[in-house]
Amino acid sequence: xxxxxxxxxxxxxxxxxxxxxxxxxxxxxxxxxxxxxxxxxxxxxxxxxxxxxxxxxxxxxxxxxxxxxxxxxxxxxxxxxxxxxxxxxxxxxxxxxxxxxxxxxxxxxxxxxxxxxxxxxxxxxxxxxxxxxxxxxxxxxxxxxxxxxxxxxxxxxxxxxxxxxxxxxxxxxxxxxxxxxxxxxxxxxxxxxxxxxxxxxxxxxxxxxxxxxxxxxxxxxxxxxxxxxxxxxxxxxxxxxxxxxxxxxxxxxxxxxxxxxxxxxxxxxxxxxxxxxxxxxxxxxxxxxxxxxxxxxxxxxxxxxxxxxxxxxxxxxxxxxxxxxxxxxxxxxxxxxxxxxxxxxxxxxxxxxxxxxxxxxxxxxxxxxxxxxxxxxxxxxxxxxxxxxxxxxxxxxxxxxxxxxxxxxxxxxxxxxxxxxxxxxxxxxxxxxxxxxxxxxxxxxxxxxxxxxx
Numbered sequence: 001x002x003x004x005x006x007x008x009x010x011x012x013x014x015x016x017x018x019x020x021x022x023x024x025x026x027x028x029x030x031x032x033x034x035x036x037x038x039x040x041x042x043x044x045x046x047x048x049x050x051x052x053x054x055x056x057x058x059x060x061x062x063x064x065x066x067x068x069x070x071x072x073x074x075x076x077x078x079x080x081x082x083x084x085x086x087x088x089x090x091x092x093x094x095x096x097x098x099x100x101x102x103x104x105x106x107x108x109x110x111x112x113x114x115x116x117x118x119x120x121x122x123x124x125x126x127x128x129x130x131x132x133x134x135x136x137x138x139x140x141x142x143x144x145x146x147x148x149x150x151x152x153x154x155x156x157x158x159x160x161x162x163x164x165x166x167x168x169x170x171x172x173x174x175x176x177x178x179x180x181x182x183x184x185x186x187x188x189x190x191x192x193x194x195x196x197x198x199x200x201x202x203x204x205x206x207x208x209x210x211x212x213x214x215x216x217x218x219x220x221x222x223x224x225x226x227x228x229x230x231x232x233x234x235x236x237x238x239x240x241x242x243x244x245x246x247x248x249x250x251x252x253x254x255x256x257x258x259x260x261x262x263x264x265x266x267x268x269x270x271x272x273x274x275x276x277x278x279x280x281x282x283x284x285x286x287x288x289x290x291x292x293x294x295x296x297x298x299x300x301x302x303x304x305x306x307x308x309x310x311x312x313x314x315x316x317x318x319x320x321x322x323x324x325x326x327x328x329x330x331x332x333x334x335x336x337x338x339x340x341x342x343x344x345x346x347x348x349x350x351x352x353x354x355x356x357x358x359x360x361x362x363x364x365x366x367x368x369x370x371x372x373x374x375x376x377x378x379x380x381x382x383x384x385x386x387x388x389x390x391x392x393x394x395x396x397x398x399x400x401x402x403x404x405x406x407x408x409x410x411x412x413x414x415x416x417x418x419x420x421x422x423x424x425x426x427x428x429x430x431x432x433x434x435x436x437x438x439x440x441x442x443x444x445x446x447x448x449x450x451x452x453x454x
């Protein structure tokens with residue numbers, strides 16, 4: 001009988017064979033997990049020694065979602081699955097699932113001397129130790145002491161190895177084709193060195209400038225943060241504390257950590273900044289990869305702001321009886337003080353509501369100055385009648401509403417006929433769009449954090 005142990009890199013020809021060899025096999029339903037000897041702590045994931053790790057098929061106290069009946073091989077690798085760590089023959093690592101075992105591991109078909117059964121109390125099921133001693137599978141190259149346990153059907157493995165290398169050949173790692181396997185990560189403490197730290201900070205970006213302004217921006221507590229690392233098998237969610245910080249300590253130094261900030265159920269929240277070493281500060285979620293270094297603290301910060309409706313009233317409101325009831329002579333005088341324009345570019349100075357209403361409803365964009373004037377007039381009425389706070393900050397414009405109105409009025413003073421081809425037409429259209437959005441209730445920056453839940 002021949003044995004072929006697989007190394008860390010597969011050639012392109014072998015990869016092609018893997019794809020072809022696995023094309024007719026099916027995914028394995030159910031699940032496998034690592035456990036203690038008696039199967040009482042399934043999927044524990046953290047063990048003091050290699051000899052403490054047993055294989056089982058079921059998430060809680062040997063109750064399995066049901067592996068399909070059949071014979072299987074198992075092995076141990078590093079977390080990416082690129083290096084096989086099991087040192088003995090694959091044929092010594094076998095088990096059987098029978099109909100009577102109800103989807104659990106029912107029989108140990110391998111070498112019981114090197115992979116003995118545990119003391120599992122599972123009715124109709126057993127556990128199998130992954131290693132007789134610390135030398136039955138090699139140490140992982142993962143600094144956190146993370147390993148990966150695999151199973152694959154005996155039929156899939158034998159078919160691939162026999163077809164690719166010849167009858168009776170143990171082709172090791174190659175025979176565990178990813179699409180035809182089940183896996184589970186676990187850690188052995190003896191290999192891990194935990195001496196790094198990571199802090200995630202959450203703040204309210206009060207001025208929406210995409211930066212953290214110390215002493216001005218506000219820490220946000222109870223914001224969900226999730227730390228992950230594929231290499232270290234980390235998936236940990238915490239809420240920020242009263243200082244806006246979530247801390248993970250200790251951590252295994254590595255360069256593949258990511259922090260994902262929670263997205264509130266409330267849709268008026270906007271992610272404005274992600275700050276960490278080597279990143280330009282632009283919004284990024286998740287943040288990373290983040291490097292955790294021995295005896296140092298890695299920092300990442302997320303900035304968010306929220307908006308509240310401008311409470312603006314539309315052109316339709318100001319042209320109906322509700323708007324008419326509010327407009328008085330002082331409002332008309334305020335409109336006359338603006339540089340409002342007509343379709344021809346002439347000044348428009350309303351002295352009565354009927355004239356104003358006709359002009360308002362007749363707004364067109366052939367002359368962009370006319371359409372800008374219409375939206376400016378509606379916003380002027382919104383501010384004067386207390387619907388809109390002119391000091392409200394509109395983030396897309398980077399200006400307050402009063403500043404947008406001033407910019408529009410200044411442009412209308414000289415650029416009163418902005419038809420197609422006019423150099424200022426695009427600028428006036430932008431101003432018009434901002435005012436239109438705000439007249440329709442677009443969100444303005446809230447000075448203080450809004451409600452958030454996850």
